[in-house]
Amino acid sequence: MDITKFRKKLERYLKGTANETESAIVEAWYKSYQDAEEAEIGSENKETVKNAIRQKIHKTTTTPVIKLKWRNYSVAAGLLLVSGIALFFIKNRGQATSEDIYTTLQTKAGEVKQIVLPDSSVMWVNSLSKVRIPAAFNGSIRNILLDDGEVFLKVKHNDAKPFRVNTHTLQVQVLGTSFNVKAYASIKHTSVAVATGKVAVSTAGKRLSFLTPGQELVFDEKTKAFKQNNIDISATQGWKDGETYLTQANFDELSLIVKNMFGLKLKAASKAVEQYQFTLRLKRNMPADDALKIISLIHNTHFRREGDEVVLY
Missing domain, CATH: 3.55.50.30 (Phage tail protein beta-alpha-beta fold)
Structure with missing residues (x-):
């Protein structure tokens, strides 16, 4: 973790100026320690813990970063900062947190796989694709990582926990809908097509568009430009059949x-x-x-x- 960058995200979050992506990162980080709190600390101490984490966040965002001469000291200082916060909530050294643990799924040429995700959403994975999937969605956002290839998803609706597909260039977020994401590295563009519901598409924390059924967004990875089209969604998802x-x-x-x-x-x-x-x-x-x-x-x-x-x- 880049401590300086994370400290700035925390500062913007507390001021209410963080963008959607930064807010999600901070909330997922906070949620992981909330889960540890539920497991380890009695209800009578709940408010004390909440106040403590706010104080630690405040301290993290206001304490100046001391630049040390040796690189290994800088790394050690960063690790101590993260470890100090984590140890407040985890009594035993080495105890697992609620962070998602990912498994990589890869498909071969001519192979299409259909799998059921931990939240009962369904995902089809196209040929020669690589996608990372968590064993459980423990954070505040249901994340999957599309490293290369194409997926079609039917996402189970959950107002409290948005679903996000992360590619190298785009973040595609929904509450519950069906959509296609194509992000093969060899063609240098990423496309998102919506079958049902509404999809938010962003890049580097900047919202590009909201897509509705029958709409597609194509993002050029070289120019960073994008275009939006009306399409026949049945043709876009035909590959899974x-x-x-x-x-x-x-x-x-x-x-x-x-x-x-x-x-x-x-x-x-x-x-x-x-x-x-x-x-x-x-x-x-x-x-x-x-x-x-x-x-x-x-x-x-x-x-x-x-x-x-x-x-x-």
């Missing part, structure tokens, strides 16, 4: 789909082929050569297959 729809997709997007569905690396033989756009529907259970023939027909091209590599020319 074995069908993928592409509409004016560029070559990189097509290559990603071919790799996901068939485990093949699609390459362009020329710059001209790289500039083509593709509109088509592919089924996961169709033979790879049939899919490649369909792709070739769109621009009257040919393909050459060498092992797991395919050259379009």
